[in-house]
Amino acid sequence: MTRPRLPPLATLRAFEAVARLGSVGRAAEELGRTHGAVSKQLQALRLDAGAPLFDKVGTGLQANAAGKRLAQAVGRAFDDLGQAYAEVVREARAPAxxxxxxxxxxxxxxxxxxxxxxxxxxxxxxxxxxxxxxxxxxxxxxxxxxxxxxxxxxxxxxxxxxxxxxxxxxxxxxxxxxxxxxxxxxxxxxxxxxxxxxxxxxxxxxxxxxxxxxxxxxxxxxxxxxxxxxxxxxxxxxxxxxxxxxxxxxxxxxxxxxxxxxxxxxxxxxxxxxxxxxxxxxxxxxxxxxxxxxxx
Missing domain, CATH: 3.40.190.290 (D-Maltodextrin-Binding Protein; domain 2)
Incomplete structure (x- = not known):
């Protein structure tokens, strides 16, 4: 079975952080990236998806209906990845x-x-x-x-x-x-x-x-x-x-x-x-x- 095509992981990381935090600045701080770099990742994802994923609210951003669905799925996927990787690292580093x-x-x-x-x-x-x-x-x-x-x-x-x-x-x-x-x-x-x-x-x-x-x-x-x-x-x-x-x-x-x-x-x-x-x-x-x- 061929897996569905996915956008670059870096764009999904930036998107999930902005959707969760509601701010490009806060997302950039969490990810250790510049404001401009995170903005470019969001733009790349929007172009790849062919649809806007955020609405501008005041000085921040809020995920729209499509963005919320995607953010929930991406968040769960990152949680699962993080947990699986932590278990691998813990087992590998545990003293024998x-x-x-x-x-x-x-x-x-x-x-x-x-x-x-x-x-x-x-x-x-x-x-x-x-x-x-x-x-x-x-x-x-x-x-x-x-x-x-x-x-x-x-x-x-x-x-x-x-x-x-x-x-x-x-x-x-x-x-x-x-x-x-x-x-x-x-x-x-x-x-x-x-x-x-x-x-x-x-x-x-x-x-x-x-x-x-x-x-x-x-x-x-x-x-x-x-x-x-x-x-x-x-x-x-x-x-x-x-x-x-x-x-x-x-x-x-x-x-x-x-x-x-x-x-x-x-x-x-x-x-x-x-x-x-x-x-x-x-x-x-x-x-x-x-x-x-x-x-x-």
Whole structure:
């Protein structure tokens, strides 16, 4: 559909201001133009329309019937434009909520769930900072750091942590990976254990909480959970991983649980910025994240 032809926007701006204020001088002052420039715009619009739009009343101008109809329409259009533009500017200039988390958590769980957050809270802009568990401990700019293992963080950071949901860990391997089970002493024996470089304590914590031991004469390590999981998929050994991060591979049959998943008491948590108070946006995101993790 072809839009109707419109006169130059500058002539409509001048016309609407004069119609609203009843004076070329006052309109010129509002628009930051000279009296002569506004008069020329009115003349140009009159010639373009082919009809007068004002009647002279005393020393001022008053829109006639045609002018009033046009002024109302132009005024509404400028109001709508102004509001839409203000919203665009406000969203563009609003500070983003910076979230720091491991690359594995971001890619394996958070990012696939973020569309639901954006649908519910389109006014909250998020900026993800994805890194390794090791580098996350040096994060100083993020509004929120999302993690499950906060044992390596300073006591003051641990004290500020906001618990979000349970975290459940368990050993996983390729479906055909050989695992020897000893029910008598609760030991699992495998050829190789896969360890996270910066969260090696997950194995010890799982063993302590589950009451099971895992013996492995060989060990291989990786810096990210998703690499540990892919190594397990490739049959390189047994990895211990959080249930949500392994769920896609488990559901597809590329991994199988070697033993039950066990809940770690600390669970997922968010550590707020050390000096900035929690913003309303941060609280909104935390409420959503806690509910989403709890439902997963």
């Amino acid at each position: 909520l910076r979230i720091a988390c491991s690359a594995s958590f971001a890619m394996g769980w958070l990012v696939p769930h973020l569309p639901r957050f954006s649908e519910r809270h389109p006014d909250v802009r998020l900026e993800l900072s994805m890194t390794s568990a090791k580098d996350m401990r040096e994060e100083r700019d993020a509004d929120l750091v999302i993690l499950w293992d906060r044992s390596a963080y300073p006591p003051e950071d641990q004290a500020r942590a906001i618990r979000l949901a349970d975290a459940s860990f368990g050993p996983v391997a390729a479906p055909d990976y050989p695992v020897e089970r000893r029910p008598r002493d609760g030991t699992l024996r495998v050829a190789r254990r896969i360890v996270h470089d910066h969260a090696a304590g997950a194995w010890a914590q799982w063993s302590r909480l589950s009451g099971l031991a895992l013996e492995a004469p060989a060990q291989i390590s990786f810096p990210h959970t998703h690499l540990c999981l892919q190594a397990a998929v490739a049959g390189m050994g047994v990895a211990v991983a959080e249930r949500r991060l392994a769920q896609a591979e488990l559901a597809a049959g590329r991994l199988a649980a070697v033993a039950d998943f066990t809940t770690f008491p600390d669970g997922f948590a968010a550590i707020p910025h050390r000096s900035r108070p929690l913003s309303a946006q941060a609280r909104t995101f935390l409420d959503w994240l806690a509910a989403e993790l709890g439902a997963a």
